[in-house]
Every structure is written in C-alpha cells, then in structure tokens.
Amino acid sequence: MTATGQPSTTPAFPAATILGYPRIGPRRELKRAVEAFWAGKTDAATLEQSAADLRRRTRERLAELGLGRDDAAIPSAHSFYDQVLDAAVTLGAIPDRFADLVGADGEIDLAGYFTIARGEGQRAPLEMTKWFDSNYHYLVPEIGPDTPIRLASRRAVTEFTEALADGVLTRPVLVGPVTFLLLSKPASDAPAGFSPLDRLAEVTSVYAELLAELAAAGATWVQLDEPALVADGDVPADVVHRAVTETYATLTADGAARPAILLAAPYGDLGAAWPTVAATGVEAVAIDLVKGSAPAAGLAGLETKTLVAGVVDGHNIWRADLAGKLDQLEALTGTAGALAVATSTSLFHVPHDVADETALDPRLVSWLAFADQKVTEVVTLATGLGSGRDAVADALATATAALADRAQAPGVAEPAVRERTAGLTDHDFHRGSHESRKAAQQQRLGLPLLPTTTIGSFPQTSDIRVARAAHARGELSTEAYEEAMRAEIARVVALQEEIGLDVLVHGEAERNDMVQYFAELLDGFAVTQHGWVQSYGSRCTRPSILWGDVSRPEPMTVRWTTYAQSLTPKPVKGMLTGPVTIMAWSFVRDDVPLGETANQIGLALRDELADLEAAGVAVIQVDEPALRELLPLRKADQPAYLDWSVKSFTLATSGVRPDTQVHTHLCYSEFGEVISAIDALDADVTSIEAARSRMEILPELTRVGFSRGVGPGVYDIHSPRVPDTAEITELLELAVGSVDPDVLWVNPDCGLKTRGYAETTPSLEHLVAAAREVRERV
Numbered sequence: 001m002t003a004t005g006q007p008s009t010t011p012a013f014p015a016a017t018i019l020g021y022p023r024i025g026p027r028r029e030l031k032r033a034v035e036a037f038w039a040g041k042t043d044a045a046t047l048e049q050s051a052a053d054l055r056r057r058t059r060e061r062l063a064e065l066g067l068g069r070d071d072a073a074i075p076s077a078h079s080f081y082d083q084v085l086d087a088a089v090t091l092g093a094i095p096d097r098f099a100d101l102v103g104a105d106g107e108i109d110l111a112g113y114f115t116i117a118r119g120e121g122q123r124a125p126l127e128m129t130k131w132f133d134s135n136y137h138y139l140v141p142e143i144g145p146d147t148p149i150r151l152a153s154r155r156a157v158t159e160f161t162e163a164l165a166d167g168v169l170t171r172p173v174l175v176g177p178v179t180f181l182l183l184s185k186p187a188s189d190a191p192a193g194f195s196p197l198d199r200l201a202e203v204t205s206v207y208a209e210l211l212a213e214l215a216a217a218g219a220t221w222v223q224l225d226e227p228a229l230v231a232d233g234d235v236p237a238d239v240v241h242r243a244v245t246e247t248y249a250t251l252t253a254d255g256a257a258r259p260a261i262l263l264a265a266p267y268g269d270l271g272a273a274w275p276t277v278a279a280t281g282v283e284a285v286a287i288d289l290v291k292g293s294a295p296a297a298g299l300a301g302l303e304t305k306t307l308v309a310g311v312v313d314g315h316n317i318w319r320a321d322l323a324g325k326l327d328q329l330e331a332l333t334g335t336a337g338a339l340a341v342a343t344s345t346s347l348f349h350v351p352h353d354v355a356d357e358t359a360l361d362p363r364l365v366s367w368l369a370f371a372d373q374k375v376t377e378v379v380t381l382a383t384g385l386g387s388g389r390d391a392v393a394d395a396l397a398t399a400t401a402a403l404a405d406r407a408q409a410p411g412v413a414e415p416a417v418r419e420r421t422a423g424l425t426d427h428d429f430h431r432g433s434h435e436s437r438k439a440a441q442q443q444r445l446g447l448p449l450l451p452t453t454t455i456g457s458f459p460q461t462s463d464i465r466v467a468r469a470a471h472a473r474g475e476l477s478t479e480a481y482e483e484a485m486r487a488e489i490a491r492v493v494a495l496q497e498e499i500g501l502d503v504l505v506h507g508e509a510e511r512n513d514m515v516q517y518f519a520e521l522l523d524g525f526a527v528t529q530h531g532w533v534q535s536y537g538s539r540c541t542r543p544s545i546l547w548g549d550v551s552r553p554e555p556m557t558v559r560w561t562t563y564a565q566s567l568t569p570k571p572v573k574g575m576l577t578g579p580v581t582i583m584a585w586s587f588v589r590d591d592v593p594l595g596e597t598a599n600q601i602g603l604a605l606r607d608e609l610a611d612l613e614a615a616g617v618a619v620i621q622v623d624e625p626a627l628r629e630l631l632p633l634r635k636a637d638q639p640a641y642l643d644w645s646v647k648s649f650t651l652a653t654s655g656v657r658p659d660t661q662v663h664t665h666l667c668y669s670e671f672g673e674v675i676s677a678i679d680a681l682d683a684d685v686t687s688i689e690a691a692r693s694r695m696e697i698l699p700e701l702t703r704v705g706f707s708r709g710v711g712p713g714v715y716d717i718h719s720p721r722v723p724d725t726a727e728i729t730e731l732l733e734l735a736v737g738s739v740d741p742d743v744l745w746v747n748p749d750c751g752l753k754t755r756g757y758a759e760t761t762p763s764l765e766h767l768v769a770a771a772r773e774v775r776e777r778v
C-alpha cells in the first residue's frame with residue numbers, strides 16, 4: 001500500500017505512517033536501563049542491548065499494528081535521552097567544556113553523552129527547555145563561531161542497519177538542520193551579533209554527508225523534523241525562510257546520493273512558510289492538521305510532493321472521529337502530487353497502550369486512543385482513503401458510536417456546571433483595588449518588612465514516600481497514612497517556627513504531585529496506571545485525563561491547612577494549583593473550548609479559596625508555573641490565550657475578602673510574552689525564580705508597571721548547594737536597589753520537595769538571617 005498518486009521517480013511514500021513513537025517502553029524499560037547504568041549497576045554494553053531489544057520490540061509492535069515492514073513506514077526514532085542532544089552529538093557540536101569527552105575515534109561514548117545531558121561536578125549540563133507547546137524538555141545546544149561541526153556519530157546509520165538486518169526498512173528521523181540551529185543558543189563566548197544560524201552551511205553539509213551514508217546503507221526515506229517553522233521566534237520569518245531554501249537546496253541538489261526526504265512540520269501551522277516549503281526539492285511534507293490547516297490549493301511545488309496529512313492527534317489521547325477525518329482527507333485530494341495519512345506529531349507525547357488501563361472505567365477507555373490505538377487509526381484511514389469507506393465500515397461505525405456515547409455520557413456535560421460558567425459576569429473576574437487590599441492585609445497580618453516564606457513543598461522524605469506506597473498497596477490504612485502525614489506537617493511547622501520564617505506552609509506532604517492530587521479530588525478527571533510519558537531524559541510524568549465537566553464535590557485542602565494553622569500563631573499559607581497548570585499537565589478534553597474548561601476549574605478553586613478563607617486562612621497561594629507553557633506558538637494566537645488563561649486565575653482568586661492575601665508562583669525567570677499577564681493576574685504577591693539570573697526580572701517587572709508584592713527567589717533550589725548568608729544578602733541588596741523594599745518578599749526559587757533536609761534547613765536559616773540583616777539597613 002503506497003500513497004495515492006505517488007510520482008514514479010521517487011520511492012513511493014507509505015500510505016500510512018506515524019511521525020514517531022514513545023521511546024521509553026511500555027513499562028518504562030528504557031528509564032530503568034538508563035538509570036541502572038547511571039547508578040553504575042550495569043555497563044554500556046548492557047544498556048546498548050536493552051535499548052536494541054526495545055527498538056526491536058517497537059518495530060515488531062508497529063508492524064503487527066499494520067505499518068509496512070518494507071516501505072519506510074516505521075520510523076527509527078530512538079533516543080537514550082533527547083533527540084536534540086542526539087543531533088548535537090551527531091554533529092559533534094558540543095561546548096568546549098565537554099571537549100575531553102570526545103574519544104580517540106572522534107566519537108562520544110554513552111557515558112560522555114550522559115555527562116553532556118546531566119553535568120558532572122562543576123561542569124554544567126546543557127540547559128533544558130520546553131519543546132514547542134508540549135511538556136517535553138529538550139537540551140539546548142550551545143553554538144559559537146568555533147564550535148566543532150563534523151559528522152561525529154553514525155548512530156542513525158547503525159540503527160537503520162540493525163533494523164534492516166531484522167527485516168524492517170525503517171525511516172530514520174532526525175531533527176532538521178534549520179530547527180536544530182533555531183533551537184540552539186549562542187555559546188557563552190560568542191561575539192555580540194553572532195547567531196547559531198550563521199553556521200547553517202556547515203551543519204547542512206554534515207547532514208548531506210549523513211544522508212549519503214544512510215542512502216548507501218539502503219535507506220529510501222529519511223524524516224527531517226522542522227517544527228521551528230510553525231513557531232514565531234526571535235529570528236525574523238524571512239531569515240528562517242531563506243535558511244530553509246538554502247538548506248534544502250543543498251540537501252536536494254542534483255547528483256546528491258540520498259534517501260527521499262520527508263520534511264515534517266508538527267505542532268502548528270506552516271502559515272507564511274508554506275510557499276517556501278512547497279518550493280523546496282523535498283519529496284514529501286508532513287503537516288499537523290490538528291493544530292494547523294491545509295495548504296492553499298495550487299501551491300507551486302506541491303504537485304510533485306506527497307502531502308503527509310497529520311490528521312490523527314499525536315499530542316492528545318482522544319479517539320479520532322474516523323469518518324470526519326476521512327472527509328478531511330478526501331478534501332485534500334488533489335492538493336499535492338500524492339496523499340498519505342499520519343499522526344499530527346510524534347506519538348511520544350502519549351502513553352503506549354490503552355489496553356494496559358485495566359482499572360479505568362471501560363466506558364472512558366472506549367473514548368481513548370493511546371499510541372498503539374492511534375497507529376491503528378492511521379492504518380484504517382489509509383485503507384479507507386485507498387480502498388473506499390466500505391473497506392473500513394466497521395471501524396468507522398465503532399468510532400462514530402464511541403464519539404456519540406462520549407457526547408451524551410453522564411459527567412461530560414453537567415448542567416449545573418454549565419449554568420454556572422454561563423452565568424459569569426465581568427464582576428466575577430475582578431477584585432477591589434490593590435492599594436486598599438494591601439492596607440487591609442497589612443493590618444491583618446502585621447508582617448515585618450521583607451517578609452520571609454517558602455514556595456510550599458518541604459522535602460518529600462523517603463518516610464513519606466514509603467507511607468504513600470504502602471497506603472496505595474492497601475498495606476497501610478487511610479487513618480494510619482493520614483496520621484503519618486499530620487505528624488509530618490507538625491514537624492515541618494515546628495521547623496519553620498524554629499527557623500523564624502514569617503509566613504509558614506504545611507509542606508505538601510500529602511500530595512503525590514501538584515496536579516494529580518487535585519485531579520483525584522475533582523469530578524471530571526481520571527488517573528491512569530501506566531500512562532507514563534517522557535518529560536525529559538529518563539523522567540516521566542503520568543498526566544491525568546480531564547474528560548468531563550469539572551466540579552469540586554468537597555473541600556480538597558482545608559483540613560490539612562487548618563491542621564497546620566492550629567499548630568502556630570503565625571499565618572499558614574494555603575496552597576493550590578491554578579487552572580492553567582492543572583490543564584497543561586493533564587490530557588485535556590478536546591470537545592469544549594479550553595477557556596470553558598479553565599473557567600470550570602477556576603470556579604472549583606474559587607470555592608476552595610472561599611472555604612479556606614472561612615476556616616481562617618489569611619494567605620492563599622495559587623501556583624501557575626505552566627502559564628507560559630501553553631502559550632501558542634504563533635504570536636497572533638497569543639492574546640486570546642492570555643485572555644482566557646489570566647481570567648481563569650482571577651476567577652479562582654477574586655472571590656476572597658480584601659484582607660485575604662493571594663499569592664502566586666511562577667517557576668521561571670524569563671517571561672517574554674507573558675510579562676504583562678503577570679500583572680494582570682492581580683495576585684497580591686508573586687514569587688518567581690530569580691537566583692541564577694541575579695534578580696534580572698525585577699527591572700523588567702518595573703518596566704511594565706508591576707507594583708504588587710514580589711518574591712524574587714534568593715536561593716536556587718535546583719542544586720543541593722547551601723547558599724551562605726552573605727550571598728543571599730547580596731542578592732537582596734540587589735533587589736532592594738531595583739524595587740521598593742516595601743513590596744519585596746524573601747523566598748527560595750521554588751518548592752523544596754526534591755531537596756533533602758541536610759541542605760534545606762541551613763539554607764532557610766541563612767535566608768532568614770539575610771532578610772534580618774537587610775531589614776536593618778533599609
């Protein structure tokens with residue numbers, strides 16, 4: 001089965017494919033193998049063998065699900081850690097500080113590869129940042145004028161050959177040259193004005209060399225991922241378009257021995273990049289038809305290409321409306337030289353197999369498609385497109401029935417919830433003036449200048465984790481488990497009093513995770529058993545499934561917070577997770593607008609704030625670390641997003657009295673496009689990460705007129721290092737130099753759950769000592 005109407009001069013593109021598949025293994029086999037290697041329990045050969053076994057099982061699984069063994073339908077997209085790091089290592093483009101990791105053979109071995117990813121002693125790893133609008137994090141290459149660029153690793157060829165020997169002709173997947181450089185940052189010693197894109201010609205020639213080697217090994221197709229083309233970044237669009245033209249002109253130049261090229265543009269709309277992409281010499285273009293739209297008819301260059309239509313959502317877990325997708329595909333007939341069916345993105349954003357979820361409600365399961373089910377959907381659609389609907393009538397009918405069932409199932413549309421969101425007025429999104437709130441809060445709380453606090457969590461000790469696991473297995477009764485959590489809270493409160501902090505927290509001991517905890521208590525959510533997805537490296541998260549209208553059957557945090565408050569005369573800060581973060585870290589329903597779901601969560605939280613307030617809690621923090629994460633990739637789409645996301649926060653927080661102090665927390669120091677939104681959240685106090693950037697955020701906030709309380713982090717919790725008092729004092733003086741001391745709070749960068757007490761206690765003691773010192777001087 002090949003794409004319909006494929007031009008005969010190039011190898012036929014498969015009729016059905018996926019852009020990538022989960023890499024971690026159905027039972028997180030790769031995670032365990034990699035971590036055993038890191039711990040020194042196994043050697044590199046053992047790790048290589050585990051990875052090869054997983055690759056083989058993946059290929060067999062994909063073939064079993066209907067992808068072709070001999071037509072390049074099965075992608076070869078393994079990674080030990082991250083695909084962007086893989087590209088950097090393939091190019092040998094690693095920073096000077098890692099130069100000694102290159103072996104005599106010019107290659108970097110597995111141990112060296114992981115050192116670049118994770119750092120070692122004083123050597124900082126590559127920085128990590130978010131991959132487009134997903135919750136996956138990639139490593140940021142550092143490119144300077146002198147960074148080596150040469151073909152330094154042939155893993156892509158080896159893995160292709162390994163599969164071929166097994167009887168599977170795969171399609172190697174690489175991060176494309178333009179995206180690689182657009183995702184890189186200038187090396188720290190690069191001269192002003194240098195852009196990684198300045199090295200494009202050299203990078204491209206290494207890709208050409210690699211493509212030639214792949215062709216020599218027998219590869220017929222290669223996939224170059226160029227998602228940077230769907231995002232508006234700092235580099236102007238015309239510069240990006242020129243880079244695409246140049247790179248692909250080189251790669252497809254006459255006489256170049258190479259596989260046919262699939263240029264993939266997942267995660268959004270090619271938009272203004274379309275004419276450039278269509279005019280390149282690549283043989284196929286994969287587009288995201290879930291987030292993006294079809295190209296205009298008659299686009300020059302497309303008539304000789306295969307359009308690989310990403311109609312099956314690779315980024316979410318809902319079963320597709322197959323009949324609707326077939327309509328969409330049929331409408332595309334004639335747009336390009338040929339048409340093939342694919343997922344919109346790689347499937348590494350979704351878990352492996354819904355059949356593993358034996359504890360989920362079967363009715364909910366029937367609405368879902370994880371990676372394996374999505375492969376089947378793609379194959380079904382390709383059959384329907386090639387052989388007619390009758391050939392897949394049963395599958396279409398089943399999908400239609402599942403969708404109809406979902407639409408009218410209890411909980412999906414709850415009249416009481418819908419009435420409440422429909423009845424919202426402007427008034428529900430606003431609090432009184434900040435100035436009058438500030439006076440009322442000061443009177444109620446009586447806090448000193450430069451009040452000290454923490455972000456919420458205290459170390460999750462092994463005792464806590466052991467108790468939680470025993471409770472989950474049914475070996476520890478709920479009473480005994482809760483008693484253990486209360487004992488932990490009492491300990492954390494006593495410790496904070498001893499340290500001398502001003503606003504205390506209960507420490508979040510009872511929370512497995514800041515989103516899942518709430519998902520388990522709210523109606524409209526489900527949690528999976530095996531639904532792990534890669535977050536970065538070997539780290540996986542298990543997003544909850546937000547499937548229905550959200551409401552709060554009963555208070556979620558009140559008894560824990562009030563217990564903590566009963567132990568101390570100091571204010572204890574209530575601790576909640578905001579609507580946007582709950583959505584960003586869950587799989588969210590696709591059948592209502594995101595803004596509606598955000599308001600439903602906002603109302604549930606609004607009720608929780610009211611209950612906390614009624615119970616005497618005077619300070620409440622609503623964390624929104626993911627506010628920037630869901631920001632649309634195209635600038636034109638950003639204002640609408642910021643509108644509903646900010647509103648959901650103010651809906652959650654604006655119902656409280658003026659003398660109740662609302663805090664929020666954001667986990668990063670570069671706000672970019674969301675900087676004005678921080679002000680619009682209208683929180684009384686905002687804590688942000690700032691230690692590593694040395695308070696750089698403060699002048700930026702001042703520039704946009706931010707005048708509320710602000711707690712720039714003075715202690716980097718990402719490292720076990722204990723900052724001394726002088727160091728924190730210095731940061732505080734810097735802060736006092738750029739904002740009115742009257743608005744300044746003193747706190748660490750983020751929550752302490754990943755730290756141990758050995759470093760937490762002295763660090764917080766130093767933080768309090770520094771605040772006291774600076775108080776004397778201002």
Ligand code: GLN
Nearest residue numbers: 455456457623625751752
């Ligand atoms: N309150 C949370 C904590 O302290 C905030 C964590 C976060 O924003 N990432 O753990």
Ligand code: ZN
Nearest residue numbers: 666667750751
């Ligand atoms: Zn944080």
